[in-house]
Amino acid sequence: MSCSTWGPAAAGGLALAVALGACTTTDHAQMEEAQLAREGRQLAETYCASCHDIDEGTSPHPDAPSFARAANRYPPDMLGEAFAEGIQVGHPDMPVFEMDVPNIERLTAYLRTLRDEDG
Numbered sequence: 156m157s158c159s160t161w162g163p164a165a166a167g168g169l170a171l172a173v174a175l176g177a178c179t180t181t182d183h184a185q186m187e188e189a190q191l192a193r194e195g196r197q198l199a200e201t202y203c204a205s206c207h208d209i210d211e212g213t214s215p216h217p218d219a220p221s222f223a224r225a226a227n228r229y230p231p232d233m234l235g236e237a238f239a240e241g242i243q244v245g246h247p248d249m250p251v252f253e254m255d256v257p258n259i260e261r262l263t264a265y266l267r268t269l270r271d272e273d274g
């Protein structure tokens with residue numbers, strides 16, 4: 156999966172590799188990430204939007220940060236781990252969500268799209 160590595164350093168080589176048709180996995184991984192993020196947004200709408208604004212607006216629950224704020228405060232992958240372990244990340248009013256790994260990946264993919272900087 157070396158072709159799926161994505162970052163500024165890879166950009167130059169990437170254009171070349173795509174031109175050569177040698178790195179289709181990268182295209183594929185990016186499409187997958189976008190698809191995951193779309194599905195994650197739907198999950199967030201279903202499970203989280205009653206308390207959290209799932210973009211960067213004002214949350215319905217006065218104590219719940221918007222997801223854009225949460226995503227910028229914590230690395231989404233870290234949040235994903237916390238959910239995987241069933242940790243309540245300081246959620247007094249929040250039910251414990253039993254999330255399976257595919258759903259956690261969807262949610263963290265979505266949270267990554269909300270971060271101001273890549274990462």
Ligand code: HEC
Pocket residue numbers: 199202203204205206207216218219220224225228234244245246247248249250252262
């Ligand atoms: C019943 C209301 C409720 C629901 C539903 C809910 N949350 Fe929360 N969430 C909260 C509250 C309230 C806080 C703030 C807790 C605090 O700061 O003490 C919080 C905090 C968080 C934080 C930590 C943010 C931070 O900056 O500390 C994350 C991440 C989070 N929620 C993710 C989620 C996700 C993902 C979902 C859906 C799967 C979800 N929440 C659903 C009420 C809710």
